[in-house]
Structures are given as C-alpha cells and as structure tokens.
Amino acid sequence: MQPKLFSTATAVIFCALLFLLISPFRLAAQTISPNIVTDQFGYTRTANKVAVLRSPKTGYDSPSAYTPGNTIVLKNSDNNTTVFSAAPILYKSGITDPASGDKTWWFDFSSVQTEGTYYVLDETNNARSASFTITDTVYKNVLKAAVKTFYYQRAGFAKTAAYAGAGWADGASHVGPLQDRNCRIYNDQNNVATEKDLSGGWYDAGDYNKYTPWTANYVMALLNAYKENPAVWTDDYNIPESGNGIPDLLDEIKWGMDWLLKMQQANGSSLCVMGLAHASPPSAANGQSTYGPATTNATLRSAAAFALGAKYLRQANPVYFGVYADTLQARATRAYNWGIANPSVIFNNNSASNGSVGLAAGNQETDSLGRFTAKMSALLYLYELTGTATYRTQFEAGIPTFPLLAWGNYVSQYFQESQNLLLYYLNLPGINNSLANQIKTATLTAAKKAGDFVGALNSQADPYRAFIKDYNWGSNQYKSDYGLFLWQLKSHNIEPVNNDFYLKAGEEYLHYVHGVNPFQLVYLSNMSSCGAENNIKEFYHSWFTNGSALWDREGVSLYGPAPGFLSGGPNSSYTIDGCCPSGCGSAQNNAACFAESTSPPAGQPPMKSYKDFNTSWPLNSWQVTENSNGYQVAYIRLLSKFVSNAADDSTIVSIADGNWNNPATWQGGVVPSASSKAVVRHAVSVTATASVWAVKVEPAAGNLVVQAGVVLNVLN
Structure with missing residues (x-):
C-alpha cells in the first residue's frame, strides 16, 4: 500500500462528470455505527425499509x-x-444466526414514503446509521455507474479523461x-497464416x-x-456514444456484440477464447494475444446472443439498427x-491436456447440460425472432x-x-399451454420448498432479509439472481395474489448489496459521491492492482479503483494458496503467505467470509x-427493475406502434391521462385522435401523428 494521497473530492469530481452534476454527495454529521445497517443509497418510496440492528456473537467482530x-x-x-419511531423487533427470540454470526433486531420504517434524506438513530446508545434517501429515483445514478463499468472494461479502446475521468484515463490496450x-492461435503462435483481427470486446473480470x-x-x-424495462435506459451515461439518440446500454451491448461477430468464422462456428497480456494500466500490457479453437458451446451461445440482439435492437430503433x-x-x-x-466439439483452455496452459485463466468449457442449455437458448430466441x-x-x-x-x-442458485x-x-406467442402450465406449477412448487427461495423468505431464514443457500465464489451474483427470480415470479404472474410480496422481496436483495450486511459495506467500488458512506475500497483487478500508487485502495x-464495480462477495470456501506456508518456491514467496491477516475471510461464518483487499x-x-462481468450484469438486471427516471410515476412510455388510446401502445398497458407525461420513443409511431398533453417525442425517428383538431402540449 502507498501513503495516503487521496481526498474524497476526487470521486466527487468524477461522479459530477458522470452524472452531469445531478448527483450531489452527502457528508455524515457523525461517525456511523457498525451496529445499524441500512441501504446506504436509500429506498424507493413503496419498498420494504428495514434497518438491521446487529450485535456480533461469532466471527472476527x-x-x-x-x-x-x-x-x-x-x-x-x-x-x-424525528419523523418516525418504533420499538426494535428481536429476530427469532434472540438466536445467533449461523450464517452471519449475529444477534439482530429489525427496525421497520416501511410506512415512511415521503421523499427526503434520513438516518436511523438509536438515541440510547448514541448510534446512528449512514444517511440515505427515499425517492423513486434513488438508484438512477447507481445504475449509470454500474453500467459504465463496461466502458472501463473495453479492450482496444482509449479511455479519455472527458469520459473516464482524469484518474482513469488510459490509451487503447492490446493493439500493439x-x-x-x-x-494468432495458441498452439501455432509463430504462424502468420493464423492471424485474425479479434480486437474489441470486454475484459472479462479482473x-x-x-x-x-x-x-x-x-x-x-x-x-x-x-427488454424488461426499456423506459429506464437513457442516452446520458457520459460514454463516447452518449447523445446519439440511442440508449447507452444498447451502445454498450453493440460493443460486446461486435466482438462476438469477429469471433465467428465463415463456416458459422465461433472461436471460444482469447488470452491477453496483463499490466497496470491496461495500455501497458505488451504481451502476445492468442486464441483458442471453435467449440459447440461458444457457437450456440453466440447464436442465441445474435438472435436476441436482432430482435430487440431492431425493435429499439429499426432505422439505426436495421441493417x-x-x-x-x-x-x-x-x-x-x-x-x-x-x-460435441469441446476445448478446455488453460489445460495441460492440450498444451493450452496460459491461454486465459478460467475454463470457459461446459458440460453436456451446459451445451443443452446453450442449444435451448438459441432455439428459444430464434423462434421469437423468426416465428419458425x-x-x-x-x-x-x-x-x-x-x-x-x-x-x-427443482430450482437452485x-x-x-x-x-x-x-x-x-x-410470454411467447403460439406456445403449448399444457407445457406452460406445467412450468408455472413446477416453478411455484419448487420456489416454496422449505429452506430456499420463497420457502426461506416465509420462514424469515435470513436476518439480513436476502437469503441465499450457499455463500461461495461469486455470492454477490447469487444475491442478484435470487432477487431477479422473485421479480420474475411477479412479472410472470406465477402467483398473482403474492405479486407485491415478491416484488418487494426482490428489492431487498439490492439492500444487501448496498449495505444491509454484517460488514455494513456497499459492495460497489468508489461510490461515496453517489451516496455510499462505506463502500468497498479495493478489489482484485489487473488495473487497480495491489501496490499501485494510482489505483490501489481508495483513500x-x-x-482508487474506478467507480461502480461489484465485487465477488463472501466466499466460505476461501483459502490461501496450497503452496503455503513453505512450498511457494522461495523464502520471499513463503513470506508472502503471512503478508497480512486472512481471517476474515477465512474461519468466519459464511456471510462474514469477506475481506476488503486485493492482494x-x-x-x-x-x-x-x-x-x-457476470456478477455485474446480474446486478444491473435486478437494479434496473427498481429504477425510475421520472420525478414521479406519471411518465408513460410508448413501446409499440399504435393508436394513442390503445393500451398495447404503452408500457404497462396504461394509456396516458391528461396529467401524465407521455414519451414517444424513437422508432415508435403513435397516432393521436384526441387532445393530448405533456408529450415528448424522442429523436431518431420518434413519430407522433395527429389528426385535425387535436391539441398538443409538447415538452420538446
């Protein structure tokens, strides 16, 4: 670690750049207590709002x-x-929860829906929570930061200060x-005949x-x-494509899709992997890049991505994306x-079995069930696209x-x-209703089994209100997966009577990521200027590496690291390398086994199996x-369900060509009223046959057709 050279103003300047000065930062009036944990960004107005009061009984604290x-x-x-007060509710008669090692109480202030900034206070102990906001737009800028991490992960693309912030500007990497x-191919690296332009794409992880x-x-x-919430995706994330009339999420998707197109060969097959050199910053990496052969799994998953992209990019803007x-x-x-x-064409990269040791890191190959799932995804999206x-x-x-x-x-994380x-x-047309009913019945039955998913929610199995069964590698992704599954129970009307319960329960998994956990930690990097008072300060990444004077630990x-990255999360299977304590190749390497404490993450209750380090x-x-990126997209997908870009709930967005008074024209099937703010999206044509008010028509082919005598109040 390096001497402290950082002030929080650096991150504030960046967030102002990212969000165009719409996200002011907050400073706590006093030190926050580790005994009161809340979502440090805040809560939507109708969310479950429960602060967890904690007394650690086992574990490092x-x-x-x-x-x-x-x-x-x-x-x-x-x-x-004081706007609300209540007695704390003791969790399960005061047991010590085995997953967290904590005795807990709940302070439920869900009834408070007035927009504003708040904190929870235990006056008896002079202990307070972090400050947080209640408003339906509370996660808007958090979503922008989370999505923008893909811009930082772009390979072969220069990050200029105007978009990246001065602290994370870097030249294009891996273009030497x-x-x-x-x-060139991994097993014939001196053969110029194997050369391919495979530039672009995203760094996969750290x-x-x-x-x-x-x-x-x-x-x-x-x-x-x-697809699931098109209204939240705007064109102002401060990436180079911002302002082109296309939601920046779609611009980022196209960046990834362009690389997949390069990986496809003339016969239709897709190369499976690329190994790239590493350095900090990425532009300093000068080692050779190599690729692996085509595989069934890579090809079928590419087929699925191409089909889904063809459907929804064309639907989003047929003029821009048509060709x-x-x-x-x-x-x-x-x-x-x-x-x-x-x-059955397989290839295990980074394996001694085929001489590919050093070709990338993780093994991208899958098993027979994985190949079956890849085939099914391609079939599903091709059917939706073509109707065949x-x-x-x-x-x-x-x-x-x-x-x-x-x-x-059976359902599982x-x-x-x-x-x-x-x-x-x-939700697709022409499906087999008998099969559809089987899926619905089996899904609900599986979800309600004791000890997991809805069954765990009903038994209040997690004092931190975001149950997952296993805390292992990538547990923060599982948190998002569980939350999304609950949201899907609601969105697919699997059990309509409990739709509100499932929606609010899904949102609570965001609260865990945002600070409702034993560490009182926002598992996102460098987010203080966006509202977090205690976010992760470092994480393992080849750019934001241990010992870097520029990009190591925040503060x-x-x-520090760039904003918005989600870390892997508690891993109860964590262990130091097997070479320790004395077989790591040299006295210096052996000494590195003891460079710092590793408890936590080792030797802890599962939920405390984490440490904020990047060694x-x-x-x-x-x-x-x-x-x-897998953790990131799961989080983004869940977060986007609870984001609003409007100042209130009256904004209604067109989703299909049609008449103004046809519910199918509008998201949610709600026809705009005289008091609504109606947005006609680009590539959508809406015909108004009566007077309409507060209409905004987006650029890039948004079209509002009016008949004679219609009165318009246009926002543009």
Whole structure:
C-alpha cells in the first residue's frame, strides 16, 4: 500500500462528470455505527425499509455488548427532526444466526414514503446509521455507474479523461504487434497464416481475457435488462456514444456484440477464447494475444446472443439498427446450423491436456447440460425472432429435460439460466399451454420448498432479509439472481395474489448489496459521491492492482479503483494458496503467505467470509473480491427493475406502434391521462385522435401523428 494521497473530492469530481452534476454527495454529521445497517443509497418510496440492528456473537467482530434502546427513531437529515419511531423487533427470540454470526433486531420504517434524506438513530446508545434517501429515483445514478463499468472494461479502446475521468484515463490496450488486431492461435503462435483481427470486446473480470460463451451471456443479460424495462435506459451515461439518440446500454451491448461477430468464422462456428497480456494500466500490457479453437458451446451461445440482439435492437430503433439486425439474424442462423451439425466439439483452455496452459485463466468449457442449455437458448430466441415453428417444437421437446422438471420441481442458485429460459418461454406467442402450465406449477412448487427461495423468505431464514443457500465464489451474483427470480415470479404472474410480496422481496436483495450486511459495506467500488458512506475500497483487478500508487485502495492511492464495480462477495470456501506456508518456491514467496491477516475471510461464518483487499498470489484475494462481468450484469438486471427516471410515476412510455388510446401502445398497458407525461420513443409511431398533453417525442425517428383538431402540449 502507498501513503495516503487521496481526498474524497476526487470521486466527487468524477461522479459530477458522470452524472452531469445531478448527483450531489452527502457528508455524515457523525461517525456511523457498525451496529445499524441500512441501504446506504436509500429506498424507493413503496419498498420494504428495514434497518438491521446487529450485535456480533461469532466471527472476527465478536463479541459485542450492543443492545438497542427501547425506541429507535428515523431522523430527517436536513433538520434532524424525528419523523418516525418504533420499538426494535428481536429476530427469532434472540438466536445467533449461523450464517452471519449475529444477534439482530429489525427496525421497520416501511410506512415512511415521503421523499427526503434520513438516518436511523438509536438515541440510547448514541448510534446512528449512514444517511440515505427515499425517492423513486434513488438508484438512477447507481445504475449509470454500474453500467459504465463496461466502458472501463473495453479492450482496444482509449479511455479519455472527458469520459473516464482524469484518474482513469488510459490509451487503447492490446493493439500493439501480435496483439488483438493480429491475434494468432495458441498452439501455432509463430504462424502468420493464423492471424485474425479479434480486437474489441470486454475484459472479462479482473483479468483481461475474453471468453466467447461468457460474453454472449453478458450480452443476453443486458438485452433482457433492456427488454424488461426499456423506459429506464437513457442516452446520458457520459460514454463516447452518449447523445446519439440511442440508449447507452444498447451502445454498450453493440460493443460486446461486435466482438462476438469477429469471433465467428465463415463456416458459422465461433472461436471460444482469447488470452491477453496483463499490466497496470491496461495500455501497458505488451504481451502476445492468442486464441483458442471453435467449440459447440461458444457457437450456440453466440447464436442465441445474435438472435436476441436482432430482435430487440431492431425493435429499439429499426432505422439505426436495421441493417445490423439483419446481419445478426443471418449470423444467428449460421451459428445455430453449425452447432447442431457439431454437437460435441469441446476445448478446455488453460489445460495441460492440450498444451493450452496460459491461454486465459478460467475454463470457459461446459458440460453436456451446459451445451443443452446453450442449444435451448438459441432455439428459444430464434423462434421469437423468426416465428419458425420448428424452433419452437424443438425447444418444447427439450422442456422435460430442464432441471425444473427432470429433477422434480427443482430450482437452485446454480441453474438460474435454464429457469430463466422456461419463464421467458411463457410470454411467447403460439406456445403449448399444457407445457406452460406445467412450468408455472413446477416453478411455484419448487420456489416454496422449505429452506430456499420463497420457502426461506416465509420462514424469515435470513436476518439480513436476502437469503441465499450457499455463500461461495461469486455470492454477490447469487444475491442478484435470487432477487431477479422473485421479480420474475411477479412479472410472470406465477402467483398473482403474492405479486407485491415478491416484488418487494426482490428489492431487498439490492439492500444487501448496498449495505444491509454484517460488514455494513456497499459492495460497489468508489461510490461515496453517489451516496455510499462505506463502500468497498479495493478489489482484485489487473488495473487497480495491489501496490499501485494510482489505483490501489481508495483513500490510500491517488484515485482508487474506478467507480461502480461489484465485487465477488463472501466466499466460505476461501483459502490461501496450497503452496503455503513453505512450498511457494522461495523464502520471499513463503513470506508472502503471512503478508497480512486472512481471517476474515477465512474461519468466519459464511456471510462474514469477506475481506476488503486485493492482494494477489499466494493470498488469492480474487476468490472473494474480484469483479466479473457476470456478477455485474446480474446486478444491473435486478437494479434496473427498481429504477425510475421520472420525478414521479406519471411518465408513460410508448413501446409499440399504435393508436394513442390503445393500451398495447404503452408500457404497462396504461394509456396516458391528461396529467401524465407521455414519451414517444424513437422508432415508435403513435397516432393521436384526441387532445393530448405533456408529450415528448424522442429523436431518431420518434413519430407522433395527429389528426385535425387535436391539441398538443409538447415538452420538446
């Protein structure tokens, strides 16, 4: 670590740049107590709002003598007036929760819906929470920061100060000799005939490697995030494409999709992986880039991504994306045909079995169930895109093989991809109603089994109100996956009577990520200027590396890591490298086994199996803190369900061509009233046959057709 050179003003300046001065930062009036945890960004108005009061009994921070006072109050931060008070509710008769090691109480202030900034105060103990905001736009800027991490992860793209902030500006990486633009195959690196331009794409995680199957998954997750709530995606994230009339999320999706197109070969197959050199900053990496061969998994997942992209990019803006969508559709068909003709082509990268040691890091290959799921996703999205019945009937033939049905009403944190496909199927035209009912019944039965998902919620199994079954590698992604699953129960009307319960329960998984956890930690980097009073200060990343004077720990290095990155989260399986304590190759390496304490994350209750550090081998911090685009897209997809860009709920956005008075024209099926703010999206044509008010028409082919005598009040 380096001497402290940082002030919080650096991050504030960046957030002002990112959000165009619309996100003021807050300073706490006093030190916040570790015994009162809240969502440090805040809450939407109708959310469950529960502060967790904690007294650690086992783990690194135990024992604690904290006992809350008889009355807890909610204070307005602007004037310190009390707006609500209640007695804390003891969790489960005062048990020590085995997952967290804590005795807890709940302070429920859900009834408070007035917009403002607040904090929770235990006056008896003079203990207060972080400040937070109640408003329906509370997560708007958090979402922007989370999505913008993909801009920082772009390979082969210069990050200028105007968009990245001065602290994270860097030249284009991996564009030198024998790098991405003239990449060669891993097992014939001196053969110029194998050169391909495979530039672009995203660094996958804290490493800079690029993996085709995983990138396809990221693209599909982001496309689904757009599809599920198109109104929240704006064109002002301060990336180079901002202001082009296209939501910046779609611009970022296209960046990833362009790389997938490069990875596809003329015969339709897709190369599976690229290994890139590492340095800090990324532009300093000068080692050779290499690629691996085509595989079934990479090709079928690319087919699915191309098909989904063709459908929703064209729908978002047929003028801007029309030709591109045609290309994606043709590529999807070509990829699917190759994958079906070659169903078992596998390649394990970074493996001694085929001489690929050093080709990337994680193994992108999958098993037979993974290849089946890839095939099913391609079939599903091709059917939605083309309407070709053969794709649908083949998908339906595979439904009994999905874990949900094949394993007896089964859902798990490890098979959410296949579960998502089945739920997606429910909304498509022309489906088999009998199969659809089987899926709905099995999903609800599985969700309500004791000890997991809804069953765990009903039994209040987690004092921090965001239950997952296992805390292992990437647990923060599982938090988002659980929350999304609950949101889907609501959005697909699996049990309509409990829709509100599922919606609010899904939102509570965001509260965990935002600070309602035993560490009182926002698991996002450098977010103080966006409202966090205690966010992660460092995480494992080849750019924001341990010992960097510029990008190591926030508050110690000059800049800290870039904002908005989600870390992996508690991992109860964490361990230092097996070479420790005495077999790491030298006395110096052996000494590194003891460079700092590793308890936590080791030797802790599962939820406390985390440490805010970025030390590399042999302490292997990547097991708990490394970011991943997979974690990021899961979080973004969940977060976007609870984001509003409007000052109130009256904004209604068009989603399809049609008459103003047709509910199908508008998101949510709600026709704008005289008091609504109606937005006609680009590429959508709305015909008004009566007087309409407060209309905004977006650029890039948004079209409002009016008949004679119609009165307009236009916002543009």
